[in-house]
Amino acid sequence: MRICIFGAGAIGGLMAARLAQSGAAEVTVIARGPHLAAMQAHGLRLRSGGEEIVARPRAVGSAAEAGPQDYVVITLKAHSLPGVAEAMQPLLGPATAIVSAVNGIPWWYFHRHGGPFDGRAVESVDPGGKLLRALPPERAIGCIVYPAAEVVEPGVIAHTYGDRFSLGEPDGSRSDRVNRLSQTLIAAGFKAPVRPRIRDEMWVKLWGNLAFNPVSALTMQTLDVLTGEPELRAVCRAMMVEAQAIGEALGIRFGIDVDRRIAGAAEVGAHRTSMLQDLERGRPMEIDALLGVVVEFAELLDLPAPTCRTVLALVRARARAAGCYP
Template identity: 75%
Template sequence: MRICVFGAGAIGGLMAAKLAAKGDVEVTVVARGPHLEAMQAQGLTLRSEGNEITVPVRAVASAKEAGPQDYVVVTLKAHSLPGAAEQMQPLLGPETAIVSAVNGIPWWYFFSFGGAHEGRLVESVDPGGIVTRLLPPSRAIGCIVYPAAEVSEPGVIEHTYGDRFTLGEPSGERTPRIQALSEALIAAGFKAPIRPKIRDEIWVKLWGNMAFNPISALTTATLDVVIGDAGQRGVARAMMLEGQEVAQKLGVRFAIDVDKRIAGAAEVGAHKTSMLQDLERGRPMEIDALLGSVVELAELVEVPVPTCRTVLALVRARARAAGCY
């Protein structure tokens, strides 16, 4: 089995290191800069739960060097995908599956969706359909990322918590390709359940991200402060209820209620959201994938989302002012 991690940062590096350590998967990582150079020189180091391993991985600067794969795991930020889709083409053989480990509403969301919305583009994450043209949704396998990790230095991944990558075909089928991927991840030490309704899980994760991320970017507060402050928590809860109505109009079922989801987020503690980290580092922020897409889908199903619209306008303005949008 050949697996390529395209954009091997923290999460991609975590997955690549554990797959490579198992030894029966041919792992390639596409990376750049000092991180690439360190992996080429000394391998990929993973620090997790008090243990440290260093494994050799095939680390390359381009998809052309990597060649066709059985699976391509995409761990990029969503806004990077339209620009990267062309670069990924040499990785794609006739049967290559693209494992979409990207936050937010994915470009393939309405593939195998059925009904009136079948095949609809989500412009917020797939402007003009460029991603759909270059990465056909028929190749996509959904993947919800639950671990937390960071690149502490070039070539070194610090794994903080979590070991689950939930998988799902857009069609809900249990195909041979998703079964084989799940088995490889489980053999590497991850939990990799296959869910028939992957969109339900997409929304449960997005439910928190769509609210906590932009609020934290606006207030520069860590997650515990956002949830502990009555005002910020109230805004987040209002956004989440609006998002829930949108999702339910699209057939999503939530297994937990909004307050339990907020309580779960509170357990993470004094965490800087990814959007706040990007703002502080002057990097593009995942505004459209995490919130712009929700507002777009709200228009589609004719659900008013006034709180989401207000926060979206404000966080876009904040990002523009910081050169991050």
């Protein structure tokens, strides 16, 4: 089995290192700059659980060097994807599956969704349907990422916690391709359940991200403050209640209530959200895939989302002022 990790940063590097070390697949990573150079020279070092392993996936700088794959796992941030979709074409053979391990709502969301929006492009993450054309949604497998990891220096990944990558076909089927991928990830030491309703799990993860990420960027506060300070908690909770109504109108089943979801976030402690980290480092922020899309769906459904709309306007302005809005 040939698996390519496109954008082998923290999460992609974690997956690549474990897959390559296990021998469960022929692994290629696509990266750039000092990170790529370090992997080519010294291998990919993974620090996890007090131990360090050195894996040696094939490390290249372009899709053309990698060639056609059985699976392409995309671990880029959502706003980066439209700019590289055409460059990914050499990876795609007749039966290549594209695994979208990307935060937020993916470009293929309405593929085989059913109902009035079936097949529709998600403009917040795929303006004009460019990704639907370049990365056909019938190739897509959903992937919800739970591990936390960081690139601590070029070629070195520090894995903090988590080992689950939930998988699912857009139509809910247990296809041979999703089962094979699940088995391969399990052989590499991960939990990789195949979910019949992958969008439900997608929304439960999004539920916290759509609120805590932008509010953290606006206030420069960590997760413990957002969940513990009553006024900030109330803002986040209002956003989540609005989003739940939107998700349920699209057929989503939330397996927990909003206060349990907030309590789960509080247990993480003094965590700096990814959006806050991006703001501090001057990098593009994942605003549209996490919150812009929720407001887009509210407009499609003609549902109110006043708190989400307000926070979206404020965080976009904050990001533009910092040069962090792609």
